[in-house]
Amino acid sequence: MLHEFLTVHRDEIIARIRVKVAARSAPRAAMPELEHGVSLFLTQLTETLRLEQTTTTRAGSDGIERGAALHGGELRRAGFTIAQVVHDYGDVCQAVSDLALELGGSISNDELRTLNRCVEEATAQAVTEFARQRERALADRGTERLGFFAHELRNLLTNASLAFDVLKTGRVGVGGSTGAILDRNLASLRALVDRSLAEVRLEAGLHRREIVLLSALMEEVEMAGAIEARARGLPLTVTPVEPGVVIEVDRRLLAAALANLLQNAFKFSRPGGHIVLRTDTSGEARVLIEVEDECGGLPPGTAEDLFRPFEQRSVDRSGLGLGLAIARESVESNGGEITVRDLPGKGCVFTIDLSRLSHASANAGASAGSSRR
């Protein structure tokens, strides 16, 4: 009987499943997780088959479903995809069938139906739990982001309101430091709203590329950066931009990406540090935009981690650690690439690498744009 076969060959079946899972593409299951999930399922499967083969009534599968739900949740936390969850249970079924064939045993039709039913129920339950936990995690992150947005909004609105209250007293002029505070916080409010809209556009896939003059884009980014520079008391140097260079990008997304990089640079540079925004258009086909900061250099081995969502770069935990992840997504949605290189002991340089539009393409695009208007 199949339940006896499963009991006798349990270790061999687990070993075969282990080989199958190990041969799969990343992420791979940690062995304790695999042993726990698979062996629990085999135990429950064996018991279900035994009951069905020794009694006249169909065995309940609550235990299998509960175990599978647990297993589905474990697989999600281990970084698996839904497809891999399905494969995990398919591997169990396959390993049992293969071994039975090799050893010359036979599986009756009833046993085969029960085996398939158990695997199907377990797969369905594991996938359902997997999806439920994933949705929950996404919702939690969405709530956290919304909370952060509201928090930042309230702070900036408070500063602007207080500055307005001071100006209303008539004791200070609009052109003084209070006016500058109002100006700065209103600009930061605009930047916050722009960045949030860029996130929404990214998530909704609302990209609209247009032909953009590099110098105009850099001027826009410099204006926003200069306000932050004054607020932080850190100098920002913007190198001259070669006239006439054009790129085809979603202007708002790229501007938001650069705003994130600059905000990052201001946040992490040491007091008295210096931030540089420069462009390199010496290559015929590429446009490089760089943001250099004086953060003191990157810790070893963290360059790629910086772009992971919710990654925090220092003890300053203000913010959600999403800026660089969003910047990367914005740049990649524009067909570009973003990298970081370390300047040990000094700081680091973030580089956005984009395709440069040839004059012919730019002229053709501009003509097409004119004819459309």
Add this chain to the structure above:
Amino acid sequence: MAGAARPVVLVVDDHDDARAMYAHLLSAAGFEVWLAADGDEALAKADERPAVIVMDLAMPGLNGWEATRRLKTGERTKDIPIIVLTAHALDHYRDVAIAAGCDAFLAKPCAIDDLVAAVRRALAR
């Protein structure tokens, strides 16, 4: 105000602009204002016994929750009224701030008149 000591309000906030504006407006309302940019600086200045502390919560370094807790368990500072003034406006944050020992809770954006009224209430206790 000549001759009369003005009550000292210690404003703790990591936003430079917020500190500057509170200093201006609270001074105009008749208070002497001390400023601190984080929890550590707040603990140091609180040792000089201001009349009231206005405390932000989310700050780099020692945050406002922990600073409040330490001030309220410190022999020299436990009687100083603490008004939490924060952009964290949800009930959860209010509950945690009250559990840390704050005497009043105001959510940003808060009209300066409301803050002044809260400071006066704290002084009257």
